[in-house]
Amino acid sequence: MIELKQLRYLLAAADAGSFSRAARLLNIKQATLSRQIGHIEKRLGMPLFDRSLRGAKLTKNGEFYIRSVERLVTEFDELNSWVRATCCGMTGHLTVGFHTSFSAGNLRATVTEFGDKHPDVKMRGVERERKRLLGGLENRTLDLAVMAGEIFYAGLRARPFWSERILVALPEQHDLAERERITWPDLAGEHFLLGGVDKLVTVGFRACSLAS
Amino acid sequence: MIELKQLRYLLAAADAGSFSRAARLLNIKQATLSRQIGHIEKRLGMPLFDRSLRGAKLTKNGEFYIRSVERLVTEFDELNSWVRATCCGMTGHLTVGFHTSFSAGNLRATVTEFGDKHPDVKMRGVERERKRLLGGLENRTLDLAVMAGEIFYAGLRARPFWSERILVALPEQHDLAERERITWPDLAGEHFLLGGVDKLVTVGFRACSLAS
């Protein structure tokens, strides 16, 4: 049977792009990692890595497999830490998920104000990607999620909370640099740098409702 | 660290409502199961079961924990069997999720017809609950999902496929037994027996669009 430990080895190896590097990070011997990954591959009946001199890269199948595995493992870890944190007594707690950065002014103010008003309610904030937030609400890991944009999701209700001005940083030579106001459609096709929670994205499908 | 094997023990115990019964079903000794569950509880820092003379019942925390664990474990098992089944070559495959029973006339006919027309495309059908289907589409485990009702879900598009008459079985004395046609709102508050995929539900929130 495949065990969680092995899956963690797998993830580390995929992440590091090399068995030896991953083993160093995990503080285990490289041989151990190689063997365990071999076990998984034997069990699945297919190779997950292309071994080479400069490390090991995921095969097509490996990429597919690991995508789901990563999600499952992180969800499990999150579950454990959350259960451990809330310990005895699941009531009186509010788990709130954020998409925008928690430290962003307006949000932080609102939340701390609520905390001051209701000291008996223990709040826990988590930052996740948009779709993880929706999933979290679905399976009751989250009580509440704050995110930008419109939401159409069966069984959920959304309320506009506040609207916010967004600033765009541009190179001086950029076509849009002279403009006083920029709308979302103007940015279609541009690349953005975001925080670690989300990846580099290309906007271009739908205007977001909170542009002021 | 908590391992998958232990989680399976946990699920079996919760399901059986007794450590000894679960151990019998798993073909292991009861002491083994008790010990492993003890490990989990120690690791989480809280009891998951109320032990008694007539078995072990989940605590409040236990119920919460196990709900997520069950989902994660089944998803992992499904992932493995699916990966093993499709083996070498992830292309040329179509994974279709169904909410309604797969064997139901119209659907089965359509699918087999498609299969005959395109023998080069290997199809795999899975039955899941509604929200699992949506999740499956989200994380790319499914290529396509067939379900009843309306869908509002960010990033997905739905097309009506066919509409179908639904028959209601009633006791002879029932108020609605004389009616020629029954609409969904009429059934608000009634209880239904459904297949294993879904639980006993009470309809009462939204009219479904496929009542003919």
Next chain:
DNA sequence: TGCTGTTACGATTAGCGTAAGAATG
């Protein structure tokens, strides 16, 4: 030679079953 990953061998560890113990109706 320095880096990759693999394989063989002995030691360690962790899980297993057996068996005994404690508690309850």
Next chain:
DNA sequence: CATTCTTACGCTAATCGTAACAGCA
């Protein structure tokens, strides 16, 4: 006293690390 779960004790089996091996800059 039968049934429940827990705990202690050896044993077995799986994993680990060491070390030797193969291939390529």
